[in-house]
Structure formats: C-alpha cells, structure tokens
Amino acid sequence: MSTTLSTRMAAVKMSPTTALFGKVEELRRKGEDIVSLNVGEPDFPTPDNIKEAGIRAINENFTKYTTGNGIAPLREAIIEKMKKDNGVTYEMNEVAVTVGAKQALFGALCAVAGEGDEVIIPIPCYVSYPDMVALAGAKPVLVKRKDDFSLDLEAIESAINEHTKAVIICTPDNPTGKVYGEDELKGLSDLAISRDIFVISDEIYEKIIYGENRHKSISAFEGMKDRTIVVNGFSKTYSMTGWRLGYVCGRADVIGAAVKVQSQTTTTPPSISQYAAVEALCGPQDSVELMRSEFEKRRDFVQEKLRGIPGVICHEIQGAFYAFFDIRAFLGKEYEGYGIIDDDTRLCEYLLEKYGVAMMPGSAYFAPGFVRISFASSMEVLKKALSRIESGLKAHKC
Ligand SMILES: Cc1ncc(COP(=O)(O)O)c(C=O)c1O
Structure with a gap:
C-alpha cells in the first residue's frame, strides 16, 4: 500500500496556459496594468440566436x-x-x-x-x-x-x-x-x-x-x-x-x-x-463570418507589426487566432535588471514583469525560441500590446 500519486500522473503536467493565467491574475491584484495575449478563446459574446436557444432549452426543462x-x-x-x-x-x-x-x-x-x-x-x-x-x-x-x-x-x-x-x-x-x-x-x-x-x-x-x-x-x-x-x-x-x-x-x-x-x-x-x-x-451563420473577418483584420495588423520589428520572424498566419513568431535573434542579449536572457520562457517573464504583456513561451509548445500570442483581443488592446512588445524587445543592451 502506498499513498503516493500514480506513475501515470507523474507523466502529466498542469497546462502551462493555466499556470500563466494565475500569474497574470496575481500581478493584476497588485495593481499592475497587464495586457494579456495568452488566452485562447474568442473575445466575442456567444451569438444571440444561440444564447436564446439555450434559454429556451432551460424554460422547456431540457x-x-x-x-x-x-x-x-x-x-x-x-x-x-x-x-x-x-x-x-x-x-x-x-x-x-x-x-x-x-x-x-x-x-x-x-x-x-x-x-x-x-x-x-x-x-x-x-x-x-x-x-x-x-x-x-x-x-x-x-x-x-x-x-x-x-x-x-x-x-x-x-x-x-x-x-x-x-x-x-x-x-x-x-x-x-x-x-x-x-x-x-x-x-x-x-x-x-x-x-x-x-x-x-x-x-x-x-x-x-x-x-x-x-x-x-x-x-x-x-x-x-x-x-x-x-x-x-x-x-x-x-x-x-x-x-x-x-x-x-x-x-x-x-x-x-x-x-x-x-x-x-x-x-x-x-x-x-x-x-x-x-x-x-x-441557424444563421452570419456571426461566424463576422467574427472571422474581424479576426482577419487583427491578423493583418499583428502580422505586419511583428514583421516590422527587426529580428522577429513571423510566418504567414493562415488560420486560427495566434501569431507564433521566432525571437531567437533576441536571446543571448542583456536586458536591464535581467542580465543575459537565454531562453523564450525568461524573455516572456521579462516582457510580462517589465512591460506588462503576457504571452506564451514557445517551449510550452515544444518550440524553444518562439513566442505565441493570441489576437483574440480588441484592436485597441493589440495596439498597446504590440507597442510594448516592440519596446521590450528593442531594449537589450548589445
Ligand atoms: C487545438 C485545440 N484543440 C482543442 C481545444 C479544446 O477546445 P474545447 O474548448 O472545445 O475543449 C483547443 C482549445 O484551446 C485547441 O486550441
């Protein structure tokens, strides 16, 4: 008999997205202004016709x-x-x-x-x-x-x-x-x-x-x-x-x-x-196209902005609502208060703590040297975030 956890559980990690979510909440509680680009869910409300069908189901006792x-x-x-x-x-x-x-x-x-x-x-x-x-x-x-x-x-x-x-x-x-x-x-x-x-x-x-x-x-x-x-x-x-x-x-x-x-x-x-x-x-599918076209405008903006930062490599974003970009040109450099930053996780920590922007390190997706941002946020939020990312990345010493 043993009160240890199962060996199967030893092979399973907590989702890193959930872990980062906790850190963002903690910083916000301390009064920090954090722009969060780590969440993988559309920022639109569920379309009305679908919500109404749910309400009908409740009223009809389903x-x-x-x-x-x-x-x-x-x-x-x-x-x-x-x-x-x-x-x-x-x-x-x-x-x-x-x-x-x-x-x-x-x-x-x-x-x-x-x-x-x-x-x-x-x-x-x-x-x-x-x-x-x-x-x-x-x-x-x-x-x-x-x-x-x-x-x-x-x-x-x-x-x-x-x-x-x-x-x-x-x-x-x-x-x-x-x-x-x-x-x-x-x-x-x-x-x-x-x-x-x-x-x-x-x-x-x-x-x-x-x-x-x-x-x-x-x-x-x-x-x-x-x-x-x-x-x-x-x-x-x-x-x-x-x-x-x-x-x-x-x-x-x-x-x-x-x-x-x-x-x-x-x-x-x-x-x-x-x-x-x-x-x-x-039901009607117009809301699907409305959301898609809004995502496409944001995709165009985010892709152009990232490609405009010298050193960042961003491939064409063909679908979904994420930019997954190569930041290897920014590693091995010194950032004030952080010393030499050698990996994507540390670079994300620096950008979160010093520039208030939350992003997922590529290592979470088995791609060290990359960063993932979600553009399921308003244009206003994205503009603020991209400007912070640019300032933070450019702030290295050599
Ligand atoms: C690729 C992929 N598959 C599945 C899921 C899970 O979706 P659901 O909310 O339907 O469980 C997600 C959610 O982020 C996802 O990105």
Whole structure:
C-alpha cells in the first residue's frame, strides 16, 4: 500500500496556459496594468440566436441527462455539417457529442491507444496533446515539423514502428496558424493507409481561416474516412468556450469506445448546450463570418507589426487566432535588471514583469525560441500590446 500519486500522473503536467493565467491574475491584484495575449478563446459574446436557444432549452426543462453520445437532433445536424463542409457522410453511430473538443480528443485517444502504444505528434503542437496521450497510458512521440511548420512526412514515416497507433494533426493549427495544404494531407493519408495507423484530425479552428487558404479535412481522401477520427467543437467557431461542447466523428467502434470513456467520466455532454448547439449549426451563420473577418483584420495588423520589428520572424498566419513568431535573434542579449536572457520562457517573464504583456513561451509548445500570442483581443488592446512588445524587445543592451 502506498499513498503516493500514480506513475501515470507523474507523466502529466498542469497546462502551462493555466499556470500563466494565475500569474497574470496575481500581478493584476497588485495593481499592475497587464495586457494579456495568452488566452485562447474568442473575445466575442456567444451569438444571440444561440444564447436564446439555450434559454429556451432551460424554460422547456431540457435540463437533465441526455443519451451518452448526445441528442439525436444534434448528431443529425453534425452529420449534415460534415457532409456539406468535409464531403464525408457519417451514420448516427459514427458521431458523438462530447464535453468540449478536449473530451473528444481524450476519448479518441483512449479508444485507440493504451499501454505499450505510441502516438506521433508533430511539433510545435497544442499543449494538451502529449499529456492526453500520457493520460491514456500511451507514449507521445514528438516529431519536428519543417521550418515553415508544414508536416515533415519523412520524419513522421521514420518515427512509425509496430507500436504506432495514430498521428495527431491540427489544421488550422494552434499554435502556429498553419493550414495544411492538400498535398501534405494527401501524403499523410497515403502514409496512414500504407502503415495502417489512425489520424486524429483536430479541426476546431476550421472556420477561422484567412485569405486564399481553404480548410481540407484529411477524412475526405479515399480510404481515410474509417481511419480518421475528426475532432471538432463549438468553442471557437461560435464563441462558446464555456458551454463545453464538442464532437467526434469516425468508425463506429472507435466512437463507441470514446462514448464509453465519456459515460464513465462525465456521463453526458451538457443538455442545455446541446440544444443551443443545434441552433448554432442549423441557424444563421452570419456571426461566424463576422467574427472571422474581424479576426482577419487583427491578423493583418499583428502580422505586419511583428514583421516590422527587426529580428522577429513571423510566418504567414493562415488560420486560427495566434501569431507564433521566432525571437531567437533576441536571446543571448542583456536586458536591464535581467542580465543575459537565454531562453523564450525568461524573455516572456521579462516582457510580462517589465512591460506588462503576457504571452506564451514557445517551449510550452515544444518550440524553444518562439513566442505565441493570441489576437483574440480588441484592436485597441493589440495596439498597446504590440507597442510594448516592440519596446521590450528593442531594449537589450548589445
Ligand atoms: C487545438 C485545440 N484543440 C482543442 C481545444 C479544446 O477546445 P474545447 O474548448 O472545445 O475543449 C483547443 C482549445 O484551446 C485547441 O486550441
């Protein structure tokens, strides 16, 4: 008998975004003026038609447990959406509603990977993927992406062995803003088919996409429907982070297993949110475009400003609402009161403490030498933040 924590928990970290959130709150309590660019949620309210559908659900007493895989009208609406947007037709038992996209990811991982299995994660990556793989009992295998953040298919192929069960991709991507092109997705799908592995495709930012870039789901390639597990949700597209609703689509046995995980942990997704989500998918979509176009204006501003700081390298932000930029030119330099700053984490601490701007260090995404900012804030806030970042970066001594 032992009162120590489990060995599985030793492999799991607290989300670094949550940790930074705590530090920002502490500085604000002390009266500091902090501009926060670390939060990954849209700053818009949930659209009125969706809120009203939620209120109606409460008034009509849809306030109880639902079926474990979600209410039928919502799964039907998801099937229609997937047919229209992804060009893939699912049956009712191939779709499940989940408690946020996170529960969809965790359920999918538990469904296909466990003790002795490996899951390949191209890095930089969303902070939670490696920890979720570890929580499922499997081993995360991190594989670097190319310098422009496209997939390094050769490196992925070399990482595949007899233990590999899946590759996780995210497009449009958090943290890099990359949207994978058809060719690289086709390359990955050929690899998945020839090496008989799953692809977990996180498409939660699919509607937040800029310029000529187009979202393509890897599930649409021939032979991929049954080996792709598509994860999506309402948090980003419809600004519904607090409603905690996502969904997962894939082969019936995989979805059945993901639902078992959900049923034994959270029972069902929230009933009120599910009725609101039917309205989100079936009601007018103009708010989606309004938010997207506002994000695009901010993307243009942030990208231009960052590129205007000599030494910063910022690739084209193709989707999502993050800028992920290279600050290696600012490391190894002396900053007043901080001595020589050698890494992105320390540089972020300096910019937070001395210039009052909170950003996520690239190391949190397995990309040391980079910084991630979220532009899900008003233009006014972004202007203030970018000017502080520029002043802070330029303030080194040599
Ligand atoms: C890439 C990615 N996947 C999944 C999630 C989780 O979304 P949800 O709020 O639906 O759980 C996030 C949230 O930041 C994300 O950035």
